Amino acid sequence: MTSVHPAVDWVLDQLAPVxxxxxxxxxxxxxxxxxxxxxxxxxxxxYDGSQSVDMTDPIxxxxxxxxxxxxxxxxxxxxxxxxxxxEPMVDGDVVVSVLLEGMTYREYGHIxxxxxxxxxxxELVNRVRDALYDEVSYPSVDDxxxxxxxxxxxxxxxxxxxxxxxxxxxxxxxHGYEDLS
Numbered sequence: 001m002t003s004v005h006p007a008v009d010w011v012l013d014q015l016a017p018v019x020x021x022x023x024x025x026x027x028x029x030x031x032x033x034x035x036x037x038x039x040x041x042x043x044x045x046x047y048d049g050s051q052s053v054d055m056t057d058p059i060x061x062x063x064x065x066x067x068x069x070x071x072x073x074x075x076x077x078x079x080x081x082x083x084x085x086x087e088p089m090v091d092g093d094v095v096v097s098v099l100l101e102g103m104t105y106r107e108y109g110h111i112x113x114x115x116x117x118x119x120x121x122x123e124l125v126n127r128v129r130d131a132l133y134d135e136v137s138y139p140s141v142d143d144x145x146x147x148x149x150x151x152x153x154x155x156x157x158x159x160x161x162x163x164x165x166x167x168x169x170x171x172x173x174x175h176g177y178e179d180l181s
Contacts, residue, residue: 003040003042003043003074003076004042004043004075004076005042005076005079005094005096005143006141006142006143007076007094007096007141007143007172007174008040008042008074008075008076008096009142010139010140010141010142011074011096011098011132011172012038012040012047012072012074014131014132014134014135015036015038015072015128015131015132016038016047017131018036018072018124018127018128018131019036019037019038019048021127022034022035022036022070022119022124022127023035023036025119026115026118026119028105028110028117028118029105029117029118034069034070034110034118034119035048035068035069035070035110036048036069036070036071036072036110036124037053037068037069037070037071037072038071038072038073038074039053039055039071039072039073039074040073040074040075041055041056041073041074041075041097041099042075042076048069051065053065053071053073055071055073055099055101059101059165059167060165063103063107066101066102066103066107066109066110066165067103067107067108067109069110070100070101070102070103070109070110070111070119070124070166071099071100071101071102072098072099072100072128073098073099073100073101074096074097074098074099074172075096075097075099076094076095076096076097077095077096077097077171078093078094078095079092079093079094079095080092080093081093081178084177087179087181088179088180088181089177089178089179089180089181090177090178090180091177092146092175092176092177092178093173093174093175093176094143094146094148094173094174094176095171095172095173095174096171096172096174097169097170097171097172098128098132098169098170098171098172099167099168099169099170100121100124100125100128100166100167100168100169100170101165101166101167102118102119102121102124102165102166103164103165103166104118104163104164104165104166105117105118106164107164109164111124111166121166121168125155125157125168125170128170129153129155129170132151132153132170132172133151133153135151136150136151137149137150138150139151139174141174145178145179146174146176146177146178146179147176147177147179148174148175148176149175149176149177150174150175151172151173151174151175152172152173152175153170153171153172153173154170154171154173155168155169155170156168156169156170156171157169
């Protein structure tokens with residue numbers, strides 16, 4: 001699939017092994033595998049399935065979707081930088097916002113703090129972070145204008161105190177040089 005920015009495609013591609021590993025390692029109370037779906041939040045397209053998901057809708061209004069799986073959505077957030085050197089080049093950053101969402105198994109979702117009837121949400125967050133950090137140096141983003149040196153991740157857990165829903169936001173900042181010639 002093609003996104004608004006190549007960095008969004010790269011982030012979602014990095015999460016493909018997480019989709020497979022979660023399905024292999026965790027199951028629901030009925031024995032079915034836990035499902036993680038990747039979503040391009042810029043166009044609401046689901047990579048793992050045929051539906052579309054608008055992750056801007058409030059989480060409590062999407063219970064039916066959250067019964068089909070947990071979601072990892074990515075969207076282009078920001079780009080900036082400063083001119084450097086004598087060549088037309090920018091020392092720049094591209095930020096991709098990643099939003100992880102799930103619902104407790106008690107409401108027929110795919111998240112279980114004990115890991116017996118779904119995946120613990122903290123484990124899901126860690127697996128996503130690990131997948132992104134697999135290419136912490138020189139991430140192989142297919143971007144003809146930028147050469148990326150490294151990435152950083154900033155976390156924002158958002159579901160503390162929620163009863164049935166889980167949400168965690170990550171800002172993935174890719175640092176590199178943009179050739180303006």
